[in-house]
Amino acid sequence: MSEPEHLSKLQEGVDSWNAWRNEFSQIIPDLSGAELEGMTLARVNLSTVFLADANLRGANLQHANLIGAEMANANFEGAELSFALLRFADVSHANFANANLFQANLTEADARGANFAEANLNMAVLTKAYLANANLARANLASAALVDADLTDAILDGANLEAAILPDGSMNE
Numbered sequence: 001m002s003e004p005e006h007l008s009k010l011q012e013g014v015d016s017w018n019a020w021r022n023e024f025s026q027i028i029p030d031l032s033g034a035e036l037e038g039m040t041l042a043r044v045n046l047s048t049v050f051l052a053d054a055n056l057r058g059a060n061l062q063h064a065n066l067i068g069a070e071m072a073n074a075n076f077e078g079a080e081l082s083f084a085l086l087r088f089a090d091v092s093h094a095n096f097a098n099a100n101l102f103q104a105n106l107t108e109a110d111a112r113g114a115n116f117a118e119a120n121l122n123m124a125v126l127t128k129a130y131l132a133n134a135n136l137a138r139a140n141l142a143s144a145a146l147v148d149a150d151l152t153d154a155i156l157d158g159a160n161l162e163a164a165i166l167p168d169g170s171m172n173e
Contacts, residue, residue, distance in 0.1 A: 002034040002054075010036075014044045021045045032070075047085075 006029040010017050021029075022045075030050040037055050042062040051071040060080045068088045075095045082102040086109050093113040101116075105125045115135045122140050128148045138158040145165045161172045 002032055002050075003030040006030055007034055010034075010041075010044075014041060018043075018045045042080075052090075 009020050010031065028048050028050065031054055032050045032052045034051070034054045036059055038058045040060045041064060042060050043064065044061065045065045046069050047065045047067040049069050051069055051074050054071070054074045056079050057075050057077045058079060061084050062080050062082050064081070064084045066084055066086045066089050070090050071094055072090050072092045073094060074091070076099050077095050077097045079099045081104050082100050084101070084104045087105055087107045088109065089106070090110045091114050092110050095115045096119045097115050097117045098119060100120045101124050102120055103123045104121070106129050107125055108128045110130045111134050112130050112132045113134060116139045117135050118138045120140045121144050123143045125145045126149050127145050130150045131154050132150050132152040133154065135155045136159050137155050140160045141164050142160050142162045143164060146167050147165055147169055149167050151167060164172045166172055
C-alpha cells in the first residue's frame with residue numbers, strides 16, 4: 001500500500017515532486033499499488049521508488065528516471081515510456097502491452113515474466129536484461145540491443161527483430 005504523503009506529493013506535479021526528491025534524497029518513496037492511470041509524469045524522477053502493483057495504464061512517462069525502481073506486477077499498458085531509463089529496475093511480471101518504449105534503456109532490468117505484447121521497443125537497450133518467460137509477441141524490437149539478454153523461454157512470435165543486435169552480439173538481418 002502506498003504512503004499517502006508520497007502519493008499526495010506526486011499529485012502536486014512533476015516539478016514539485018522532483019524538487020522534493022532532490023531535497024529529501026534519503027527517502028525512498030513508496031507508491032506501491034498507487035492508482036496513477038493516465039497521469040502526465042514526463043521527466044519525473046522515480047528512481048528507486050516502490051511502484052509494485054501500481055496502475056500506470058496510459059501514463060506519460062517519457063524521459064522518466066525509473067532507475068532501480070521496484071515495479072513488479074505494475075500495469076503500464078498503453079503507457080508512453082519513450083526515452084525512459086529503467087536500468088536495474090524490477091519490472092518482473094509487469095504489463096507493458098501496447099506501451100511505447102522507443103529508445104528506452106532497460107539495461108540489466110529484471111523483466112522475467114513481463115508482458116511486452118505488441119509494445120514498441122524500437123531502438124531500446126535491453127543489454128543484460130533478464131527476459132526469461134517474457135511475452136514479446138508482436139513486439140517491435142527493430143534495432144534493439146539485446147546483447148547478453150536472457151531470453152530463456154521468452155515468447156517472440158511475430159516480433160520484429162529487424163536489425164536487432166541479438167544476445168550473442170550478432171545482428172539480425
